[in-house]
Amino acid sequence: MKIHTIGFTKKSAEKFFGLLRASGATTLIDVRLNNVSQLAGFAKRDDLRYFLGELCDMSYAHRPDLAPTQPMLDAYKKQGVGWATYEARFLELMNQRVIEEAVPRKLFDNAVLLCSEDQPHYCHRRLVVEYLAQHWDTVAIEHLT
Secondary structure (H helix, E strand, O other): OEEEEEEOOOOOHHHHHHHHHHHOOOEEEEOOOOOOOHHHHHHOHHHHHHHHHHHHOOEEEEOHHHOOOHHHHHHHHOOOOOHHHHHHHHHHHHHHHOHHHHOOHHHHOOEEEEEOOOOOOOOHHHHHHHHHHHHOOOOEEEEEO
């Protein structure tokens, strides 16, 4: 099973959708807690769903159960909680949610996980895919940058 990840910030629409097309993925799984912000530009939920179908022949799924909680995000982004603490809290949240059983494996086969961060290093999408790779057999991860 191959799972890709991508972030939309610091990418033009041309680069973003080009990377998605080149990946050959069939589904984009939006793992953002808030996917309707005006700051998201072309990656707002309804616009993104339309563009994915028209430009990439991809389906769209929103899985907020794979996102951190708002207080967790606020602590990291607004209150100065460090990455290591945020990562530990988010890993514990995924463990509590038992996401490896809660999400259908079939949905993730040849899918792309979407979040906002440009690079995967300090983004929860990387944590999600690595967590699933630890719990599911034969998961290959590719970060689209």
